[in-house]
Amino acid sequence: MASHKTALVGRPGRRKAAVRTQRQTRGVTVTAFTLDTATRIAAAGQSAAKEIGTAMNIAVVDSGGHLLHFMRMDDAWLGSVDLALKKAKTSVLFRMPSASLGEISQPGGPVYGIERSNGGLISFGGGLPILDADGRIVGAVGVSGGTADHDVHVAKAAVQAY
Template sequence: MGKINLELAKTLIESAEKKAREIQVPMVISIVDKGGNFVACHRMDEALLVSVDIAQNKAWTSVAMKMPTANLAEAAGVGKSLYGINTTNNGRVVVFGGGIPLRQNGEIIGAIGVSGGSVKEDIQVAQAGVDSLVNSALTVSNT
């Protein structure tokens, strides 16, 4: 299975930032490895300071739950099976969109988390990072 390294994280961040610039929303973009460990975080000029923790936690949640945080939002609603999960893990679990797992050959190798806009905008920017991994010749280190 592959491994997220700083070089790859920078490429993913660059693709996500390009989308954020296109939609004219300053964002924070964070990348974690398959264990949820911090790899890189980028705060665009004028992005909200609160978005730093939120982006990092979205990426972590996405790896920890093995799903996009948008999917978790549905499962964590009132009366749903995961209602209240956001109160666990010292409040680190984020239950709204913007965190997406990064996969290679069907295996989760990390995640991207984005914060700074509406949930729809955060998902759009995170997806641009994911797409750069999926739709390009980017390779992931196997070491």
């Protein structure tokens, strides 16, 4: 049986914007990643994308890589929908930025060819893990629609909103 408690989080002096739920299951505390939090993260990414003038697809997944929230900005590339989802999944499954997986999956690298696993992964920038205050991965964001550098910029802005 799991017990639940909800905690408001935020920086001192600022409005407390996010609600994270913690549940105690068999002596282990798990931080649940809520839809409200995922929506706020995607909105922060959208703001960053607007600032650089690029329409983006933004996916937010939970710690198991399951989609919690998806946003496709007007005129964002349809081909980038799948890329955003796979960047988020890649990041959460391997607990690292998608670009970091790309660094070790080059020809001759220790995990060359890994992109074909897990139903398809993405090994270039735009997927970032989201960590709780204790350093545990609670989800990930995947962004696609611009250059890899733009995607990373927007993903960082989204993660910072957590």
